[in-house]
Amino acid sequence: xxxxxxxxxxxxxxxxxxxxxxxxxxxxxxxxxxxxxxxxxxxxxxxxxxxxxxxxxxxxxxxxxxxxxxxxxxxxxxxxxxxxxxxxxxxxxxxxxxxxxxxxxxxxxxxxxxxxxxxxxxxxxxxxxxxxxxxxxxxxxxxxxxxxxxxxxxxxxxxxxxxxxxxxxxxxxxxxxxxxxxxxxxxxxxxxxxxxxxxxxxxxxxxxxxxxxxxxxxxxxxxxxxxxxxxxxxxxxxxxxxxxxxxxxxxxxxxxxxxxxxxxxxxxxxxxxxxxxxxxxxxxxxxxxxxxxxxxxxxxxxxxxxxxxxxx
Amino acid sequence: xxxxxxxxxxxxxxxxxxxxxxxxxxxxxxxxxxxxxxxxxxxxxxxxxxxxxxxxxxxxxxxxxxxxxxxxxxxxxxxxxxxxxxxxxxxxxxxxxxxxxxxxxxxxxxxxxxxxxxxxxxxxxxxxxxxxxxxxxxxxxxxxxxxxxxxxxxxxxxxxxxxxxxxxxxxxxxxxxxxxxxxxxxxxxxxxxxxxxxxxxxxxxxxxxxxxxxxxxxxxxxxxxxxxxxxxxxxxxxxxxxxxxxxxxxxxxxxxxxxxxxxxxxxxxxxxxxxxxxx
Numbered sequence: 001x002x003x004x005x006x007x008x009x010x011x012x013x014x015x016x017x018x019x020x021x022x023x024x025x026x027x028x029x030x031x032x033x034x035x036x037x038x039x040x041x042x043x044x045x046x047x048x049x050x051x052x053x054x055x056x057x058x059x060x061x062x063x064x065x066x067x068x069x070x071x072x073x074x075x076x077x078x079x080x081x082x083x084x085x086x087x088x089x090x091x092x093x094x095x096x097x098x099x100x101x102x103x104x105x106x107x108x109x110x111x112x113x114x115x116x117x118x119x120x121x122x123x124x125x126x127x128x129x130x131x132x133x134x135x136x137x138x139x140x141x142x143x144x145x146x147x148x149x150x151x152x153x154x155x156x157x158x159x160x161x162x163x164x165x166x167x168x169x170x171x172x173x174x175x176x177x178x179x180x181x182x183x184x185x186x187x188x189x190x191x192x193x194x195x196x197x198x199x200x201x202x203x204x205x206x207x208x209x210x211x212x213x214x215x216x217x218x219x220x221x222x223x224x225x226x227x228x229x230x231x232x233x234x235x236x237x238x239x240x241x242x243x244x245x246x247x248x249x250x251x252x253x254x255x256x257x258x259x260x261x262x263x264x265x266x267x268x269x270x271x272x273x274x275x276x277x278x279x280x281x282x283x284x285x286x287x288x289x290x291x292x293x294x295x296x297x298x299x300x301x302x303x304x305x306x307x308x309x310x311x312x
Numbered sequence: 313x314x315x316x317x318x319x320x321x322x323x324x325x326x327x328x329x330x331x332x333x334x335x336x337x338x339x340x341x342x343x344x345x346x347x348x349x350x351x352x353x354x355x356x357x358x359x360x361x362x363x364x365x366x367x368x369x370x371x372x373x374x375x376x377x378x379x380x381x382x383x384x385x386x387x388x389x390x391x392x393x394x395x396x397x398x399x400x401x402x403x404x405x406x407x408x409x410x411x412x413x414x415x416x417x418x419x420x421x422x423x424x425x426x427x428x429x430x431x432x433x434x435x436x437x438x439x440x441x442x443x444x445x446x447x448x449x450x451x452x453x454x455x456x457x458x459x460x461x462x463x464x465x466x467x468x469x470x471x472x473x474x475x476x477x478x479x480x481x482x483x484x485x486x487x488x489x490x491x492x493x494x495x496x497x498x499x500x501x502x503x504x505x506x507x508x509x510x511x512x513x514x515x516x517x518x519x520x521x522x523x524x525x526x527x528x529x530x531x532x533x534x535x536x537x538x539x540x541x542x543x544x545x546x547x548x549x550x551x552x553x554x555x556x557x558x559x560x561x562x563x564x565x566x567x568x569x570x571x572x573x574x575x576x577x578x579x580x581x582x583x584x585x586x587x588x589x590x591x
Binding site: 014016017019020021023024025027028030031032033034035036037038039042094097098101102104106107109111113114115116117118119120121122123124125126127130131132134135140141142145176184208229233237238240241244245261264268278281282285286288289292293296 | 321322325326328329332333335336337339340342343354355358359398401402403405406408409410413415421424425428430431432433434435436437438439440442443458459461462463465466469493494495498519522523524525526529540541542544545548555558559562565566569570573577578581
């Protein structure tokens with residue numbers, strides 16, 4: 001840029017750049033990047049009489065090969081996939097529908113609605129988990145009574161306690177709480193569509209319904225991509241908090257709600273008779289790292305590129 | 313005809329939105345009203361309001377007597393506010409550096425600083441615990457502050473950088489002509505400039521910190537350093553049979569957030585929507 005001028009003195013010694021960058025870079029490197037890299041390294045070691053010994057990929061082979069580990073790993077992985085698919089098929093469409101309704105320009109009370117819709121998202125997962133646990137509890141009877149009132153009394157079951165329905169129930173609770181995030185992202189994207197584009201479609205004779213499908217939806221596809229990857233990362237890492245609060249570290253009943261987060265927690269800290277294992281913990285965390293990397297890779301190279309083409 | 317149709321569709325729209333409003337609010341209201349009731353009323357008449365004979369503050373009394381909730385609140389508040397301060401200050405400084413100056417490695421460092429958005433810091437927990445133990449920071453609020461600052465920086469730097477790149481250079485250049493040092497330019501010109509996005513960054517960083525269970529559970533589970541989220545989790549684990557206390561503990565955890573939200577919801581939602589537009 002400044003090729004015509006000789007570089008002035010103050011440009012040569014630009015210590016201030018370092019000063020501006022140093023605090024963030026330092027804290028971030030030491031407490032975010034280093035632990036992740038170090039965990040990846042630890043996954044290549046085992047404990048041998050108090051000494052750590054390099055074993056290459058042996059821990060990964062154990063994780064995927066030994067029935068004891070493989071069974072837990074694939075169970076947790078499968079549950080995470082179920083969680084992800086349910087969020088994609090239920091949470092995100094609900095969010096999109098509500099955002100579409102909220103973004104209607106003539107709608108009265110939009111501010112109140114969106115305030116309320118975002119409220120559960122704001123509260124702690126622990127609190128939300130317990131609230132639903134109480135409400136669904138057969139002990140309290142709120143849910144059985146309510147179902148009785150609408151003639152469905154016989155259908156009530158302690159859903160959180162049954163192996164067949166616990167995972168689905170926990171997922172629905174999570175959807176109830178987190179619908180606010182995709183909702184607000186979709187809402188912002190919908191508000192950002194230029195008025196003229198919609199007006200032009202209206203002049204072409206499209207009604208509100210078709211304007212949404214043919215004009216608005218294609219324009220917010222990048223947001224759909226963003227929501228998908230956020231859902232993916234959230235499901236694989238943040239789902240721990242909810243499961244741990246509702247079902248405990250054992251992710252019961254009989255591990256039917258076990259996810260990668262609870263599996264990692266148990267492996268690292270131990271449970272019941274099994275001792276905690278730092279190196280297997282690092283291996284599970286690293287496996288999770290690669291799972292997330294695959295998702296992010298797909299997003300960046302596939303989805304993102306394709307969506308940007310629509311965008312332009 | 314057209315008018316009738318519009319009217320009808322607007323009724324349907326409001327019906328749908330009201331239905332979700334009820335679904336979103338009902339569980340919270342149910343917990344709040346029952347936390348003020350006697351045990352008999354909680355089980356006998358869960359939907360009734362706490363008036364007359366059913367009114368009871370026993371739950372709250374036992375929460376306040378049996379636990380250190382005020383201290384947990386102090387801990388959560390300290391951790392959240394201090395982390396937020398560092399995230400905002402250091403984030404803005406770094407974003408300023410990469411968006412303002414041309415230097416070798418600029419692209420690399422900008423990418424390096426935001427890669428953490430995609431890779432959750434939780435994946436490094438095993439080594440992070442080692443590190444915290446090594447530094448002698450277990451069971452301290454400092455450990456949580458450092459980790460949350462590291463966790464919040466990438467998204468903060470991303471949002472600040474996007475914003476600063478869209479700001480005109482003229483104002484900074486004219487400050488330079490006036491002879492202001494680069495530090496004074498940052499504090500006196502750039503910081504006031506980024507004010508509009510501070511709300512966005514604050515919201516994005518604050519909610520996950522306040523609500524986190526993972527790091528308090530692993531890095532500072534001690535009584536003295538417990539956060540509200542962990543405190544509620546442990547308290548309820550102990551008192552599962554005392555419904556009044558459990559409901560009161562949940563309400564105690566909800567209410568401050570609720571009050572803050574009612575006061576700030578307008579700015580908050582606006583903050584998120586403006587930030588999200590860029591994303």
